[in-house]
Amino acid sequence: MSVIVVLIAVSLLVALGFLIAFLWAVKSGQYNDTYTPSVRMLFDNENKDSEKEK
């Protein structure tokens, strides 16, 4: 019987973890700009060595 109590406690804890993750994401500004990162990730990451290529 008490296993249900444990399960509920665990599920609440996991959910709480996600809530905290969400609040942190908002606080750290990840929702400030919802467009630019989607473009930015498509740019080739050219480091110093890529200068030879072109």
Add this chain to the structure above:
Amino acid sequence: MSIQNPDIKNKKCFHCGEDCTENSYRLDEKYFCCNGCKTVYELLNENNLSNYYTIMDMPGVSFKGVHSKRFDFLDDDEVISKLVDFKNEEIVIINFYIPQMHCSSCIWLLENLFKLNPGISNSNVDFLKKNLEVKFSHNKISLKEVVELLASIGYEPNIQLDSLDKPKRQINKTLFYKIGIAAFCFGNIMLLSFPEYLGINIADVYYQKLFGYLNLVLAIPVFFYSASGYFTSAFKGLKKKIVNIDVPIAVGIIILFTRSSFEVLTNSGAGYFDSLTGLVFFLLIGKLFQEKTYEFLNFERSYKSYFPLAVHVKVNETEKAVPVSNLKMGDRIIIRKSEIIPADAILFKGNGNIDYSFVTGESKPVQKVLGELIYAGGRQLDNVIELEVVKEVSQSYLTQLWNNDTFKKKTESYFSEFSNKVSKYFTFAILLIAFAASLYWMQFDTGKALNVLTAVLIVACPCALALSIPFTLGNSMRILGRNKFYIKNTGVIEKISKISSVVFDKTGTITKPGEAKIDFIGPELNPFQKEIIKSLVSVSTHPLSNAICNYLQVGKTYEVDDLIEHAGKGLEGNVLGNFVKIGSLNFVKEDFVDDNRTDSDESNDISSQVYLSINNQILGYFNISNSYRSGFGNIVEYLGSKFNLSILSGDNESEKENLNKIMGKHADIRFRQSPSEKLAYIKSLQRTNKKVLMFGDGLNDAGALAQSEVGIALTENVSYFSPACDGILDASGFNKIPKFIEFSNISIKIIYLSFVISFLYNLVGLSFAIEGMLSPIVAAILMPLSSISVVTFATLSTNYMAKRKGL
């Protein structure tokens, strides 16, 4: 290196995509329309940034029409400290608004600024806001150099007078927190309520208690934090004796919470925590949906966004950049070609040729001679002039408009009038039903009476009602936005649906700026005559010359000898031995003597007729009239049948006949209206109980736009300056105006319909409640169901109607 090449024609510029002309450049098998574009290409190539051209084709910003500015004022410490966001001994962080940003190549280049200058350590783009954050070390590169670097690659930051005192825009994250917490609690409470829903008869009371208390704990943050906005708003409303829609919501939430807590604590039931948290969650989602704003647009601009930040002042024969706000009477200022005159001033040196089209609505540039007063806001078209300031910036003819009360009133509540009216009756009706039902039950069972009273208030909580407005209007606002009509907030749609009078500005609003319709009146010119005329006018920079030059579709031009340009009168010159004169009638007449006096009557001449004579024989004249935006005739026809139409023009009467022809008898057309006369005209309409919709574009319309119920600024490019308004309409959407108005009306009708739907749900819920049968499960099904169906109906029907209207 670059070679000029005749077969460059019909090629597109590799940098900006504009058509190349004979004077274009070629480099590395690539073509460039102008030197500016070529320079950027070279600069980027040298710094291994040619990737810019591979992300998007022709991503560059055209340099045509861009006036090179000087940024000396950015050396001023006071200015710097006001502009930057952060500064310490080493680094500076500053945010720029860059209106030219338009594609992913722009993002890439702007984020790779550090490759162009090692002093810049980091740059970060927020594309939707067109914002660029630059972090640089001010020991290695100065702010002025950063701005110059940006300008040199075609991304000149927008630094105007208001950049100094703009409060930094803070993003309100509270709503996100509230929604996150409400969603978390809602989900978990639903889960914990499942045994109750399924009616599982658990032998052990222990679990019932445990779930009940857990629900209560989870509901507390929702009640006290997520829902707090509704309590304060309801309270504020009641204080002003307005029963806004938040009042019944707040009552519902409070009753839900107290009754549920009571049930749990006394162990008499499971409570309605699931309904409570679900309700709050849906309401907050609605709020989020409604609060969409166009972050890259600014609806609150004043003259300060138009005026430059600094101007060059002559002190002891040297030039010094001085912030415009520090200008004093008697200062001697220097205005270069295409700079804006920031204060009322007297012309002291040079030739004034001022374009006031944006400021007063005059479509033709005005010639000014020494000693004449020049009003602030005009743009100098000729070469350098020197002026003496006679009034401070805030006191000048134009900016005084902003001292008018019209600009102070705007504090709008976010509730629409309509929802307030509905919620008033709604609240009283619900209270009536609740008390009547409980009185009825009082006769049989006192306990049940209280039960019914609270149940009615709970189930009547106008969640669906409260959601129908944000979702309908929020979605309509998005649809309008897709059609390039950006409104400030959802309330504007409601206001548009109520208008009874439409007012247009002329110059720049219904006419296209910089475009003119030209007809030659007289015997047709032969190609050779056209060529020699074109040769003459192509030398001049006067707007009328440019217009005629564009009109004459011939290729060849010849050398012009003995060219003389008489300011405000015309041009004369010898082309292949033919003496050509072009200008006003008096000037072209044979016996004309230049007495060096601009006759002001003439420059204000009603007609825009440019006469032409070759070898002292008058051949005819070019009739230059405004070119109206396409579709204007249809708009007039549609609007004229429904509303009062007026046209307010700051320009002279030269277009009167044309306008009368287009407008027919419907319209009241007024010319030579000053900015304050326009404002007064709107006020006089409003005194006759008219609700005014005004379209304008320039600074001179600012007062009228602010005074109108709905003021809409029309602009060729939404990123550039437009006066304070309720909505910004991209010029390409001009011919959709009738559709926008119809669609706004439809949106309001959709709201009525969704009200009906939510009332039906309420009726069902109330019938349960009055009988005292509202179990938690009925509430938990009914409330989300009504909300979801209203939201779905609102969204789908607005989308469907938009499609049918072709939006």
